[in-house]
Amino acid sequence: DSFGGTLSATAAADAIATGWRRAAPDDELRLLPLADGGTGFVEVLHAALGGEWHELTVTGPLGDRVQARWLRIGDTAYLESAAACGLHFVPREQRDPATACGVTSRGVGELIADACDAGVREVVIGLGGSATTDGGAGMLAALGAVAVDEDGAPLSGGGGALARCARIDGTPQLDGVQLVAAADVDNPLLGEHGAAAVFGPQKGADAVAVAELDDALARFADVLAAALGTDVRDEQGAGAAGGLGAALLALGARRVSGAGLVRQLVGLDAELDDAQLAVTGEGSFDWQSLRGKLITAVARASADRGVPCVVLAGQVSVGRREAASVGVDSAYSVAESAGGVEASMADPAGTLAALAEQVAARWSR
Structure with missing residues (x-):
């Protein structure tokens, strides 16, 4: 890796x-070379399988514009969350409690939307290496499902704002495309093994910010369940990539092991047979x-x-x-x-x- x-x-x-x-x-x-769902996932697949790169500019984790790309192989698009909201986009000196609560996953939704517009049948999203803890709210907004407060105003980006989330306006526009969440971890969304507690500190969250984010994600989980008809907070992988896993699972994504998928696609088992x-x-x-x-x-x-x-x-x-x-x-x-x-x-x-x-x-x- x-x-x-x-x-x-x-x-x-x-x-x-x-x-x-x-x-x-x-x-x-x-x-x-291998990868799980995190940084390098798509590069490794391209090295092993080829495919066609699609490059575009998307919203970065801090709200600025960043260059990202996804890979098309046949009717399947492969992308990784780190390409749009990776921790490497946030300098170490900026990783503090405020930043940890304020970064967005919107760019991931923009990558998914671009792949859907290109006519693929399946989008595989590698989860890992993210700077965000917004439960996938930014991603959902880019797909047409916007988290709003009691007054109907769209929430500002980041996990901290989810404490004010009242509902989700709009319906995700996926055009029948099947989503696959390639998760590098099996953490649930909430609690001591959840997205905020386990991964928040490496993104700059202190103990107070971790508690704030966990409470905000709990509220967002309630809203997700009401809007999309399924409660995913306790499912394995829901806490992956700052809770992106939860939003994808709520959209009906099939969860697979990122490492297991790469293992299959690049032929690891055949190599080990001779090792x-x-x-x-x-x-x-x-x-x-x-x-x-x-x-x-x-x-x-x-x-x-x-x-x-x-x-x-x-x-x-x-x-x-x-x-x-x-x-x-x-x-x-x-x-x-x-x-x-x-x-x-x-x-x-x-x-x-x-x-x-x-x-x-x-x-x-």
């Missing part, structure tokens, strides 16, 4: 291969990695075949026992190997390659 904002999945695979070859030049390496060792990784191998994200998919597929699986990650906070429970034999940290996070971030590709060289010396046959 990609390593946060430092290395794409392709760049990470190249770095690992570079280091591995230094220690084990006779090994046959097969590089297969003696699987090497995988991401920016942070932590407890969230165990909740349906990419490393879990790779490790379990490897374990099914009796293939050992090792993880190379920027940071590792998962214990040996927890890692083993999903099929990971060993996990190695770039930060630990490089002498700290700052050192590893100064040269992401070089330090990852150096770690791969060390790991290859232990694992190569």
Whole structure:
């Protein structure tokens, strides 16, 4: 998978291969960049399957205009929420409680609308890496279903405004297109495992903002249920991408594992059938990695075949026992190997390659 904002999945695979070859030049390496529903989802599919890019300007998470694109393969459109409302659009110095409550997912709806206008039959939305916690209200507004207050005035963008949501005016315009939510996590919308509590802090929300957002999302869940006829707050994946999952599920989207979908489309299983060792990784191998994200998919597929699986990650906070429970034999940290996070971030590709060289010396046959 990609390593946060430092290395794409392709760049990470190249770095690992570079280091591995230094220690084990006779090994046959097969590089297969992967993604779950988050950042890099569409790029990985394009690299494996080709397709036609559609580029447009959409509303970014802070309300400005950003360039985004979606991928057409046959009658299916693939897009990712991070392309329109990704956390990378919000500078670290701007990630504070006010920003966390105020960013919008409207651009995701604009991407979906563009795909529908192009005549596709299915739109697959990769969920993950978002800066938003607005429950998908911005996305719905772009599709013609606008959240309004008691006076009928449209709400300002962001999750905080949902505390004043009275109803949804209008009907989503999808022209019969089937939606698929490719979620990288299975979190519900609300509570201690919900969108605000789990993902809000990384977007700048403090404890007060988290509580405010959770209450606002609860109100919005009531409104969604009344407007669209289904209560999705407790469904798996409803909390993905700041609650975008909830809005998509309320629209009738079919939920799939983002990692599982990529696994199928790029042929991971066929590659593992011929492998003696699987090497995988991401920016942070932590407890969230165990909740349906990419490393879990790779490790379990490897374990099914009796293939050992090792993880190379920027940071590792998962214990040996927890890692083993999903099929990971060993996990190695770039930060630990490089002498700290700052050192590893100064040269992401070089330090990852150096770690791969060390790991290859232990694992190569």
